[in-house]
Amino acid sequence: MAGRGSYAKGVAKREEILERALEVIAREGYRGASVKELADAVGLSQAGLLHYFGSKEELFTEILRKRDEADVVAYGPAEMSDLDLAGFRKTYVDVIRHNSDVPGLVQLFSRMAVDAVDPEHPAHRYFLERGGMFRAAFLEMLRARQASGEMTDRVDAEVLARIFQAVADGMQVQWMLDPSVDMAATVDALFVALTPAHAEPKEPRVDAAS
Amino acid sequence: MAGRGSYAKGVAKREEILERALEVIAREGYRGASVKELADAVGLSQAGLLHYFGSKEELFTEILRKRDEADVVAYGPAEMSDLDLAGFRKTYVDVIRHNSDVPGLVQLFSRMAVDAVDPEHPAHRYFLERGGMFRAAFLEMLRARQASGEMTDRVDAEVLARIFQAVADGMQVQWMLDPSVDMAATVDALFVALTPAHAEPKEPRVDAAS
DNA sequence: GTCTATAACGTGATAGAC
């Protein structure tokens, strides 16, 4: 695992920087943050910080990766493997609800998603892969639930997965624009809206949430 | 209508600039465009362009407004007033399909939407108002269709309207990241997915579209 | 109303000392 001593230490420092950056952005927000700002926040000079990451864009891409990692740790691989509809749904909505507590990260994510549209952007691959994994996780669950009749089968599961992804991303923007909007409740409502009328007849009706 | 001659002319010139800017961005794309770039494209100096719009941000906000105006002209107030589900749906999906032909505008819109999250941003109000109008148009239609049984009533119409908006915005990002994604088909599928099973039994099933 | 010229600034990146 460890190469030369200095190598392992450098990696550890990188991780430490990313964790600290995550905290800072989550707490203090991301307002088009510059490398300098972030360097100050993590207690390094601008040059010192860029020593570990080749460029600004790569640095912020790594921050997003680290954040995903932290979310997996916090909410478990449950989201990935829980094929029970109620369990999957609850875990997923919990993750989204948690996002309300870290506006800076939501802002960073949304901003980067738009920037990374350029195929040359260092985060381009990250977003392609992340989107693919997001939809793969949903796909598995959706197929099983379509088979059991708990999810509409009027639309192919692949398309439904894209819709879930779009709602998650789109609701983040709506929430940032107007923080009184309840992202989690709206995403939760999507599960209800896609449940066939004959399934789970006890499901309460969802009313306006914002 | 016309005040002093110079005033009316100034307004006319403004409109001309915006129309030209719209063409240029639609055709040549928007890659974080600077005022200078756009000034060159519309045949003015940077200072000349900023003479008509106070600042860069106000300029781009006006471009978005002009674009909405052009869309209303092209697709009519039909979208707003057509309470027939099939008609509304077709018009709306046509607008989205048209977006595939103007990637630069989609990019500008998405970028601005994230920037405008800041309450101080000149486009903040624009996005609040536009979102409100979008949802108001859907709300009217959704309520009518819920009453007629053509749209699920398991979720409140206001929440459904937010979901439609989120899917439109979110699919734009997915499409920009991977242009092989079919935004229009996915949005269209959302209408199908939210149709109760007992309504319109002839509706064909929607398969993977990307 | 439109231009040229430039101010004033912030940025990311790099060179080089330690």
Next chain:
DNA sequence: GTCTATCACGTTATAGAC
């Protein structure tokens, strides 16, 4: 590995001539 110092650049905005 980390710093200081600085470079080289692009940006928006503005002043002032015409």
